[in-house]
Amino acid sequence: MAITVGLDIGSGAVRAAVVESARSGAVLRRFVEMPLPPGTVEGGDVVDEGAVTEAVAALWKRNHLPRKRVVVGIANQRVIVRQVDVPHLEEGELIEALPFQVQDAIPIPVEEAVLDFVPLEEYTTPEGDLMMSILVVAAQREMVEGLVRIANGAGLSVLSIDLQAFGLVRAAFGSDLLGGGSGPQALLDIGASMSQVAIVRNGITRFVRILPTGGEHFTETLMTGMSLSREDAEELKREVGVAAQGVPEGDDRAEIGRRILTRTADALIEEIRGSVNYYLTQAGEHSLERLVVSGNGARLPHLANRVARSLNTRVEPVRVLDHLKVGRLQMTEPELLALQPVLPAAVGLGLWGSFVVPPSNRFAHVA
Known part of the structure; x- marks a missing residue:
């Protein structure tokens, strides 16, 4: 143990x-x-x-x-997390060759980076060359x-x-990763200052994108748009959430707050949808099997359902304890x-x- x-x-x-x-x-x-x-x-x-x-x-x-x-x-x-195709190598050889193989695929000098990778799959080119796809992580x-x-x-x-x-x-x-599932599944984690999208297929994480928007951004838009203190903005955020659908038109305090939050949510959702669609297009997939949401930011009323509606998939709250x-x-x-x-x-x-x-x-x- x-x-x-x-x-x-x-x-x-x-x-x-x-x-x-x-x-x-x-x-x-x-x-x-x-x-x-x-x-x-x-x-x-x-x-x-x-x-x-x-x-x-x-x-x-x-x-x-x-x-x-x-x-x-x-x-x-x-x-930086990116899929890269490289010539097939044994793990030890690939570890040694990784800086050379990925230097043109990442936007930071390899001598200033710590590199890691996850093997995805092997394939043979029409010319008969054995290749492999890897998910490269560079920090x-x-x-x-x-x-x-x-x-x-x-x-x-x-x-x-x-x-x-x-x-x-x-x-x-x-x-559940051992079973693989019948299609790609996504995790959306909305933290305080950023959100993370991870897509899993056949038990392997194949796509990761880190977005610069989190729960704090919703609070800050209320503070700016309605001249509220942080405490009042947090309270209003928890109280009204985003609109389940559409954009609110009313002029009372709750509707104004909900409208501001909804517009902030839609900007984040557009980034999430763009990330998911990029993966689906690259992988030749049509849709997600499901979306699991986590993070304090995911508590915002109606946000998860609004994301799921935009992605046309079912949404589930994270259940770690299962x-x-x-x-x-x-x-x-x-x-x-x-x-x-x-x-x-x-x-x-x-x-x-x-x-x-x-x-x-x-x-x-x-x-």
Whole structure:
């Protein structure tokens, strides 16, 4: 039995999940979180490394969490995820040749990047050349090393730096990934300052896109458009949500707020739809089988249904607890259920190496 701790460093909080892996299945042993000061992390980028290190250290000390086998998630606009076709190579050879093979496919110098890949499939060209498609992940080296410094500064031993989207997929779909499903399935995670779209087919994550819009943007549009304080904007956002369909026309406070939120939602939905349509076109697919939504931003009333209507697919809330057992957590069942939207990132990182979504072994070398 191995115990792994997933560490999710978000814009509003740091969260940790202790996951025990055994033959009988994974068990969630702990889930804890601690808020971060505003501006400490923005859009997935750590702005104040010292403050984050202090928060992580305090979270571990307060909750007596294991300090070894910690997997840290990475996700922001500076992480590049792209499908690339390369000549067929054995894994060891491909690891060595990866910088050369992908240097023209990523917008950052390979000497400044940490590279990882997920094998997708093999094929033969009409000329008889054996090729393979891989999903390449490229992150700026200084950013990855910064996450390792934070963990080490808090007294933790890093097992791996993992693409957060891989963790989200592991937590959201769990052992369902082994079945593959009959069509592409998507995960939409709407966090505080960004959203992530991941598309899975036959048990493998084949597409990831990170969008620069999250729940905070909805709050900020209300603050600007209606001259509200942050507290009042948050309250109104939770109260009115977006329109189930159409755009509201009324002039009372609730309708004005709903109209502003709906327009913000439609801008995000357009980005989501563009991302999904790009994948479907490239993959020769017609539609998604289903859309699973997670993240605090997904709590916004009617937003998930509006996204699903735009994509012409069925929508489901994330149900992390359907895919793993739960130990004796220090919280009630209603409290745990209320946390389901924010569980996937940390829990999925704790599931590193489980199911068939490959872990980011190459990133681990940085630690």
